[in-house]
Structure formats: C-alpha cells, structure tokens
Amino acid sequence: MIVFDKPKALSNVPLHYCPGCTHGIVHRLVAEALDALDITDRTVGVAPVGCSVFAYNYFECDMIQAAHGRAPAVATGVKRTHPDTIVFTYQGDGDLAAIGTAETVHSATRGENITIIFINNAIYGMTGGQMAPTTLPGQVTTTSPYGRDPKIQGNPVRVCEMLSTLDGVAYAERVSVDSPKNINNAKKAIKKAFQNQIDGKGFSIVEVLSTCPTNWGMSPADSLEWLRQNMMPHYPLGVYKDIDAKKEEN
Amino acid sequence: MTTKILLAGFGGQGILFAGKQLAKTAMYSDLQVSWLPSYGPEMRGGAANCSVIISEEEIGSPIVTAPDVLIALNLPSFDKFEPAIVPGGLLIADSTLIAKESTRTDIRICRIPATGLASENGLDGFANVIILGQLLKQTGIFEYQKFLDLMIGGIPAAKAALIEKNKRALEIGYNYEA
Amino acid sequence: MGQKVLMKGNEAIAEAAIKNGCLHFFGYPITPQTEISEYMAKRMPKVGGLCLQAESEVAAINMVMGAAASGTRVMTSSSSPGISLKSEGxxxxxxxxxxxxxxxxxxxxxxxxxxxxxQADYYQATKANGHGDLHLFVVAPASVQEMASLTGLAFDVADKYRTPAMILADGALGQMMEPVDFAVEEKTDLPEKTWAANGHGGKRNKNIINSLFMDPNDLENSIKARFARYAEIEANETRWEELMVDDADIVIVAYGITSRICKTAINAARAKGIKVGLIRPITLWPFPKAPLAKAAETAKHFLVCELNMGQMVDDVKVAIDCARPVSFYGRTGGVMPSAEEVLAEIEKIAGGLAK
Structure with missing residues (x-):
C-alpha cells in the first residue's frame, strides 16, 4: 500500500509561496530527506533572505534566520562548534550567487561539511522580479526591462560549474523540479547531499532549477515549459562533481 | 620611585627584546611596569622605539616623552630623543653607530661601542644585550644575576649556544668601562 | 591572586577569552589587533578549541552568529575598518x-x-553599531590587566543578558605589555542556553533564532523586551573609576589609554596645587551618568579627553544636564597626546576658573 502523507520534518503550517512556485516541492524533498535519514532531531537549518526567508517556520528542526547571503558562514559557525549536528542552508540565487558569493565560494573551498540547497529561478522573487545573478541573457526583469544585455548587465553565473573546480567540494549536482522524473532525481540528489554530510564527506550542494510564475508573468504550466526551453540549455542538469563517482561506477 | 626608559633605534636591532627583558625583570621584582612599542607597518629596518616605565606606584601614561634613561642605537634616535632626556638623566649611546657626541652637561653620558664589541667577540646581533649589561652597571636598577637568569630562563636548553651568547654579551657590556 | 605574566594587551584578551571558556574564535587579520588571531591560532588547537580565519570580516561575524546561535561561547576581533564590515552581523x-x-x-x-x-569609534560603539534600535554592552579597558578582566566580564554580561558585548580598546593597549593576572572567578549564576539551535534531540520543541517580524507590533514588543534587559544592564553593570573627584574643581572624563595619560597629568597638576580629578567610564554603554551628575554638584568644570574630535562630550553634557561647562581636549588620527599637553590644558582651565 502506498500512503501519501506529509513528511514529519515539514511543519504543519500553510506555506506562503505563490501559486505554482516550486519552493513547496523542494521544501518537501528536503523534509523527506530529513525523514528518510532520521536526522531532524539533530539538524539545524539556516534560512536565507529572499522568498524562502520564512523557511524557519516550515521545517521541524531547529532553525536560524541569516542575513542576506551569509547563510554558509552562519552554517559554518554552527557546524564547527557542533560537529554532531547536521547543518543545511536553503538559499536563492540572489542570496547565494550575488550578495553571498564570497561566503558560498569560501565555505565550499574550505570543504565545510554542510549541505546547501540552492534555488535557481533566474529572478529576485521577494522584491518583485528584479534581475538575479542567474537571469538569462535577454531575459526581461524589472531591472533589465529591455532584456539582460551581457554588455551592460554582465553575464549570468553558473554556480555548479564554478564550485566544481574547488577542492573542498564533495558533491555538486544541478537538478530540476519541472517533471515527476526530474523531481525524483532531485529527491535522490538532496538525500545524497545530506548523506554526504552524515558520512563526513564535505561540502555538498544541490542546485534546483525552479520557476517563478508570478514574476516571470506566466501560468505555472507555461513556467515549467519556459524553464525547460530556456533555463535547461543554459544550466544543463547533471552531476558536476562527486568524489564518490568513481567508486559508484565500479 | 619611577624610572622612565626609552629605547630607540632601527627595527631588527632588538630594541623591543631589550625592553621586554627590563619589563620582565621589573615584574619579577614586584614592581609596576609598562612596555609600549611604537609600531609601524615595517617589521624590519624602520625606526623602532619602545617605552618602558618601571615604578613602585601605579603607572599612568605608558608613553615616555622625557626619559630618565635613553638608550640610543642609531643617529636618528639620538638626534630625536637626546634633547628630551630629563636633567640628571642618563644617555647610553652605541658609539659604533653614533659618532656624534652629546653637548649636554646636565645629563650623564655613557658611550659604549656595543655593535663593535659584538662583532669583535663573535656576538653579531647581541649589541642590544651588551647595552643592557652597561645599563645594569650604570643604573643598578636590577641585580645582575637576577636579570641574567630571567633573560636566559626562557631559552630552551637545546639552544645552549644562544644562552651562552646572551651570557657573554651581558658580561661584556657590564664590564665595559665607558 | 594568581601568577602574573608579562603580555601584550591583544594576547591578554585572547588568553582571557580561553580562560573564560571561549573555545571558538573567528577572525580576519588587521593591524593593530592581529596578535589576537595569531594567539588564538596557536593556543586553540592545544585546548581543544578552534580558531578559523574567515574570508572576510563579514563572514567572521556571521560564523560568530552561527556559533552563538547554537549556544557556543564565541568571540571575534578586529580593528576599526573591520568593525564597520561586521556591523551588519x-x-x-x-x-x-x-x-x-x-x-x-x-x-x-x-x-x-x-x-x-x-578612540574614534566611540560613536560607532555606543550609538550605531549596526542598524536598528540597539545597544551593545561596551567596556573600555585601560590596562593590560583590564584587557583580561573585562574580557571575562564581557562574556558573563553577554551570556546573562543575551546581548553581544564589545571590548573597545585601542592600538596602544593592544600592543603594550604589562603584567597580567588571569584569575577567573567561577560563575554559577549564568542562565542555561535553552534557546540555542543545536538540534532538539526530540526532547523539546524546535528553537528558531530569528530577527524578522512581519507584524510591527511583534517587532516593537521584541525591542521593548530587549530594552527592558538594557535597563537591567544599566542598573547592574555600569562601571567606572573615580580619582580625587571629591574636592576637584576640574573633573576630567576619559577612558581607555587616554585615562592613563590623564592620570599622569592629574598627578602633576595636583603637585602644582590644582584641584583636578578623574572619572573614568569603564563601561561606555551603559554610560556612568550617576557619578558625573554627582560630581557636577561640586565641580566647576568638566574636561573630556579622547583620541578623537570629542565624541564623548555630548554624553557628558547629558549626564550632568549641562549644569557645568564641558570642554574637550584630544588628539586624533593616531596621534597620542602627552601628559604635558593635557597638563597645559588643565592649567589653562584652572587659570580661567581663578579669574
């Protein structure tokens, strides 16, 4: 018998996210991983600034709300002083790849034994649709109203590719939540990113391509199609680094 | 009774080390003491000076502007601080490096070729300790043996040669007739 | 009393932190406080602690936040430009x-x-160490001994009232050596950190460490609750030193290294028959208003001395309700006044009072 139930690690409160937003899916996947690994009671989550700022209300583990971009530094402070806890951050693209780039890169290169869930939806959602570090060339936002021109606004950043070059990174994978199949892959990736931490392997990041129907100005269904047509070619899904990859192949 | 000592020279001459030996001995003599370096961005070669105040009472300002004792290890330091020595104070100058002589008549002047004595005796780098030996003799501020024991007390036994060099340098300085 | 050791002020802060149970330090090098980081890097591994050099001051203060949020006694240090970077955190x-x-x-x-x-960060430390309605418990040591003992106090007050505490020192105190005694009193009255986010272990409800309140009433209530604790800190933790204030015509108000210079000047002035005393704030926040107000009943003039352009003057004027003239003497930009300069200022004021 298959029972569809709310994961225990997900709090019993309504989420504040917009209709069609994929944050809810990713929250569920995180909670399922906490349940599956039975680690909620020793987990500390770090919420960002951005749409998922209220994440501290949504997980049943202890939570800390960090300043914009600083979640990996806060997570470092928790993990280094409490090595037996499981520490994760949940961050959007502005938080992780713009204002918090230094904290991201340096926690990664130090090989902090933490798990980062990174939501890439190519836009600033919380403030109402401004250009993100991951906004695609040509993409219209309120601060790139004529479409992002790399000559003016610069190029978007590919986080998994960048971090995969760093020695401290144990695991970097880009997934998507646009289809049941991809959601299943995302679920495995997120669980693995937590398992790595339990096993003491080091820095693990899962980048999740996500939609923002409200600020993209599309229906949820159209958003999923836009993600497939536009984001996936620019941000290819896949494993960018996995220190266990060779072992698994054998 | 308060003694204000100013040690001045180039970085690398062991100015701060010499001041620290005075401060340490003062502490173990149950006296109040402060040691204040003038610090700059350069670790070696720039101007270095250090204020040491030794007192039976609580020490106020740790800055020595009018020294009772000036130890000058180079000409710029001599030029800058010699006029500031209090009347009745003491100047100890390394005469190897400072050819110029003080014209003051209201202070005691002690010229010792510390750098020269150091090289003659295979003690390069120990001119500061030679000067300290002369300071002990001129001021009687600390008992010789106590000062020596505290100075070499921190050196690990494995560095016996270093202990020996410090001993000899202090002795040469103390015995020099200025 | 324990054994005294000769140590730099910066090192004394580091050793005192360790002796007071702080086994985690996050920092970034900057002159003239780097000895703190270096001392921590050397000592922490030997006492089972951790010294981590962060990629920035911003990261360091947020590592401190994570460590503090999970219930750890933790410290960071910096010098002025780095403190500006830390102010967000x-x-x-x-x-x-x-x-x-x-x-x-x-x-x-x-x-x-x-x-x-x-001492040019007085305003920043006492009035604006970050955005929002806030105070820090701020201590201003004036000797290497106080660099150590006030470090212990800072940790205890921080834990007792759940507030960050700042040790506001200066490059001279950091670099100078004096004998220091690290005797630490056993603390028994500090509250347990039941609020910490370090894994609930299934034994309690989850803890949330958070500064966000969407309802302004909730935010206001949280601030008022914090200010109630500030009032307790003011009542219980204000500290100062007085020197020859009772008969003083002129009261100098100075803290930190400047108070040392002033003491030398005061002794010289007393020798000349000028009745001058000193009130030295040991806590800059809370500011010791009461002894100043009391001194204003008898003193004729207040002289504020600082290594800045007069940042404490307003606090003194408020403390004495402008009942007496308050003047300022100081040097800034890294220049230290000599005791003779301060003495000259005292004599100038005394001359004016005599007329």
Missing part, C-alpha cells in the same frame, strides 16, 4: 538576542585611516 546578532564578544582594537579613521591608536 552585529545588528542581526542583537536582533536574535545572541551572546558573543566582539573586540575592536581601534585605529585611526575614517576610511583606511591609519594603524596608530585611536
């Missing part, structure tokens, strides 16, 4: 009611300024 730490100790070994500013001793 400090505001969040206040907003989350987290205890920690932040050291500022001040140098001259603004901008990159200089590397010589300064």
């Amino acid at each position: 400090i505001s969040y730490i206040v907003g989350c009611d987290l205890p920690c100790v932040i050291v500022n070994v001040q140098r001259g500013g603004p901008g990159l300024g200089g590397i010589q001793p300064s």
